[in-house]
Ligand SMILES: Nc1nc(=O)c(N)c(NC[C@H](O)[C@H](O)[C@H](O)COP(=O)(O)O)[nH]1
């Protein structure tokens with residue numbers, strides 16, 4: 658059921674459990690979903706792919722590879738009503754200096770140059786441990802991408818996210 662946001666967020670949380678704990682980031686899980694059909698297009702977790710990768714980034718990279726596209730052109734292969742579920746709001750600044758996920762989501766355009774990702778469903782705000790208050794949601798909404806908090810899993814999400822910090 659494409660509207661069972663909690664079920665999708667639980668799946669994203671199960672992805673986060675796969676992430677190797679590290680003191681310098683959060684363990685996050687994410688899904689790309691076709692909101693028209695409910696189909697899961699891609700799923701990913703922090704550090705799943707080579708390099709210092711984020712969960713949302715892995716979703717986009719995996720889907721782009723399946724469609725022989727570079728990540729920045731992944732929007733050309735995404736269905737018109739694609740949404741992303743991520744246990745933690747997309748980053749807007751990374752201590753590593755790598756491209757933040759908010760920017761990756763914003764640059765994901767379809768063939769008509771329109772946003773390929775319509776909505777971001779998030780489980781928690783980013784704790785202010787590494788980069789102060791996360792401005793990702795504001796940036797996403799300023800670019801026409803709605804951010805919706807899915808309540809109910811905050812404690813579990815934060816426990817998993819910070820497992821590498823104890
Ligand atoms: N939404 C989100 N998905 C992730 O997969 C992840 N790891 C973070 N984490 C945000 C945090 O701000 C950064 O992990 C630190 O700023 C360190 O930056 P790097 O990850 O080393 O680039 N946030």
Ligand SMILES: [Zn+2]
Pocket residue numbers: 711712713714747748749757758759
């Ligand atoms: Zn990120």
